[in-house]
Amino acid sequence: MRTKSRLGIMGGTFDPIHFGHLVAAEEALVQFNLDKVIFMPTGHPARKTEQQVTSAEQRYLMTVIATSSNPDFEVSRMEVDRPGLTYTVDTMVELREQYGPHAELYFITGADAVFEIATWKESERFEGLCRFIAVTRPGYDLEAAVSENAQALSRLDIDFIEVPALAISSTDLRARVAERRPIRYLVPEPVAAYIQKYRLYSEGY
Numbered sequence: 001m002r003t004k005s006r007l008g009i010m011g012g013t014f015d016p017i018h019f020g021h022l023v024a025a026e027e028a029l030v031q032f033n034l035d036k037v038i039f040m041p042t043g044h045p046a047r048k049t050e051q052q053v054t055s056a057e058q059r060y061l062m063t064v065i066a067t068s069s070n071p072d073f074e075v076s077r078m079e080v081d082r083p084g085l086t087y088t089v090d091t092m093v094e095l096r097e098q099y100g101p102h103a104e105l106y107f108i109t110g111a112d113a114v115f116e117i118a119t120w121k122e123s124e125r126f127e128g129l130c131r132f133i134a135v136t137r138p139g140y141d142l143e144a145a146v147s148e149n150a151q152a153l154s155r156l157d158i159d160f161i162e163v164p165a166l167a168i169s170s171t172d173l174r175a176r177v178a179e180r181r182p183i184r185y186l187v188p189e190p191v192a193a194y195i196q197k198y199r200l201y202s203e204g205y
């Protein structure tokens with residue numbers, strides 16, 4: 001078997017994972033002819049320390065059950081198992097070591113998150129390490145966003161792709177569960193069942 005060398009990495013808190021994440025990953029897989037997409041649930045999100053986040057193990061398990069039917073999707077425990085706050089660049093360095101210098105690494109993320117990364121002090125550490133696939137929704141004013149962030153963006157290697165208008169967010173899903181509104185058809189059925197079984201998001205959110 002040929003060694004897989006064009007890898008997509010779909011990072012996220014996945015609290016919970018939803019069809020927006022899955023569609024974005026599938027679209028990147030096909031448009032960039034990737035060998036596989038590795039879903040990478042964040043262990044201890046450095047940028048979400050203020051908010052209550054479901055345990056890494058549960059977010060990891062929901063990601064596994066959501067992706068299990070797709071042979072081109074994998075889930076990695078790398079960030080979940082790494083102690084301390086999670087930084088994407090550490091993950092990319094580790095993946096680079098694991099897959100070797102010839103692997104092409106594509107970090108798949110929302111366009112807004114890419115602009116944020118581009119303005120981080122340490123964003124130059126990404127140079128030569130990985131490329132970015134920034135996901136936008138149809139109707140998103142990409143030109144305005146790009147020109148606003150032009151200087152920061154010049155340091156990163158970014159391609160933009162549009163995915164179908166999925167206005168789904170984990171924040172909205174958590175609110176829906178708390179308010180007993182439906183999440184069916186917004187997340188894979190086994191994820192909805194998992195949320196119900198462990199009574200996630202129903203109290204204290």
Ligand code: ATP
Binds near residue numbers: 011024110135167
């Ligand atoms: P939250 O509302 O808690 O921030 P989220 O829905 O944005 O959650 P994350 O786990 O933060 O989910 O997102 C992981 C990645 O998926 C991010 O890069 C984000 O931009 C992207 N993403 C989130 N929702 C969608 C969507 N509906 N369509 C495409 N990409 C999405």
Ligand code: MG
């Ligand atoms: Mg988000």
